[in-house]
Amino acid sequence: MKNMMAALFALFISACSYKMTVTANYNSSGVPVFSITAPRVLTLRPSPSIREVLVFEVIAGQIKKDNPLWRISSSSKYLSEITYGVVPRGFEQKIPPATLEVGKSYEVLVMGSGGVGGIGFTLEPKNSFEIYPVPISS
Numbered sequence: 001m002k003n004m005m006a007a008l009f010a011l012f013i014s015a016c017s018y019k020m021t022v023t024a025n026y027n028s029s030g031v032p033v034f035s036i037t038a039p040r041v042l043t044l045r046p047s048p049s050i051r052e053v054l055v056f057e058v059i060a061g062q063i064k065k066d067n068p069l070w071r072i073s074s075s076s077k078y079l080s081e082i083t084y085g086v087v088p089r090g091f092e093q094k095i096p097p098a099t100l101e102v103g104k105s106y107e108v109l110v111m112g113s114g115g116v117g118g119i120g121f122t123l124e125p126k127n128s129f130e131i132y133p134v135p136i137s138s
Contacts, residue, residue, distance in 0.1 A: 020048050020117030022110055032084040032100065032123075034108050038115050049076045049113040055084065055097075058105040058120060069106070071095040076113050 023035045038048035055070040056063050071094040072087055079088055085097035100106060105122040 020110055020112060020115045022108060022117040022119040024108070024119050024121050027083060031086075032121070034082045034084070034110070034119065036080055036082070036110050036117060038112070038117075048078065048080075048115060050074065050079045050082075050110060051076050051113065052109075052111045053082055053091075054109045054111075056107045056109070058107050063107050068095050069098040069100070082110075 021037045025033050025035070027033050034053075036048055036050065052073045053071070054068045056065060056068055058064070070085065072082075072091045073094055074088075074091040077088065077090040082088060084100065087093045100123055102123045102125055105120065107118055107120045109118045110116065
């Protein structure tokens, strides 16, 4: 399973042709919400086609790629927003969401038809984030 996840991760990263932009915020319940956009000239739609979303813990600067905290996938659905732990219509939950903890760092990876994007964040008290960039190779 670990090797399969690593191979899947590498395959999606290497096959991408554009970068999606992922931003993070909180909803009124204090749950992280991720907004996704793609270059409009490449998608012709206001939201990108998403195939997979993975959330990983980051420990000492290393992404724990073999142990996703949450994973959802679809055949390819147009989405512009995903709330952590909420499975969007048309998606299948592959790994149920783990509880995110204040003070810990995480990375969200969004993969779609021809694109990939991500954002790193550390949960802070009182529904705030410390955001950091995620290097994505296309």
